[in-house]
Amino acid sequence: MREINVEIITEKIKNAVIEANIFLPASLKSRIDFFEKNESSPIAREMFSDMKENLKIAEEKLIPVCQDCGMAVIFAEIGQDVHITGGDFEEAVNKGVALGYTEGWLRKSVVRDPLIRENTGDNTPAVIHTKLVPGEKIRFTVAPKGFGSENMSQIKMFNPTAKREDIIDFVVSVVKQADARPCPPLVIGVGIGGDFEYSAYLSKKALTADVSEKNPDSFYALMEDEILDRVNKLGIGPQGFSGDCTALACKIEVYPTHIAGLPVAVNIGCHVTRHKNVEI
Numbered sequence: 001m002r003e004i005n006v007e008i009i010t011e012k013i014k015n016a017v018i019e020a021n022i023f024l025p026a027s028l029k030s031r032i033d034f035f036e037k038n039e040s041s042p043i044a045r046e047m048f049s050d051m052k053e054n055l056k057i058a059e060e061k062l063i064p065v066c067q068d069c070g071m072a073v074i075f076a077e078i079g080q081d082v083h084i085t086g087g088d089f090e091e092a093v094n095k096g097v098a099l100g101y102t103e104g105w106l107r108k109s110v111v112r113d114p115l116i117r118e119n120t121g122d123n124t125p126a127v128i129h130t131k132l133v134p135g136e137k138i139r140f141t142v143a144p145k146g147f148g149s150e151n152m153s154q155i156k157m158f159n160p161t162a163k164r165e166d167i168i169d170f171v172v173s174v175v176k177q178a179d180a181r182p183c184p185p186l187v188i189g190v191g192i193g194g195d196f197e198y199s200a201y202l203s204k205k206a207l208t209a210d211v212s213e214k215n216p217d218s219f220y221a222l223m224e225d226e227i228l229d230r231v232n233k234l235g236i237g238p239q240g241f242s243g244d245c246t247a248l249a250c251k252i253e254v255y256p257t258h259i260a261g262l263p264v265a266v267n268i269g270c271h272v273t274r275h276k277n278v279e280i
Contacts, residue, residue, distance in 0.1 A: 002136035006092035013096025016142040018104035020276035021064045027212035035245040044243025069106040070144030072126035079135035098122035143275040152178035158262035174266045180240020186247040187269035193255040202253035203267035211249035
């Protein structure tokens, strides 16, 4: 049994929150480079150039890549041979989020009640997803989620008779309806299966995947490619100025489901779909 003190958790989360808001994942930056080089529209290429300049300034000056520093989403994989000491796990995570947003001078956007709308002042509470796994380590994925893109996300309960093409049509329609509002080029997270809420979880988790890696299941790898191709043919383009690239990547996560249903969720990420992985 390995003991991990909550103070270590707080420190790791604090640093990850700050870094995730400043440094875009290398695989996503590579996708931006790739699509810029293959873009036929001069205006779209100019938009890509502005995006890259923004990323460069953020890294050099250690400031956020986006003014919306998001709601903190934390995916935690906790080794079952870990004993957390010195306090409560979720309190430690939220303390790390609070310190990250206050000490990192990040915008605080969380309200205490969804209708009364009083700001909590430190961007807590975070949305925390925990999973017990074998081993004696804790792995975190810290994913600040801006709401310009979050608001464009959708879920649909398909009949179990729905075909692959029906799901693709739905995903493409979600992007088409969103148009320029979620700050394209996008990362599209798709969750298929489970139940109502679990499909949404899967779609959010999909946004934290490495966009340089192919889906290990060839069936879904081809589906991701087809969705990306059809979305990019919409012509919305970077920041909605038209062009060849409306999305940088599409990632699909799946889970078994009930014989009577087929839940599908689409979680939209903007061109700065941020996340940071840390391990204790």
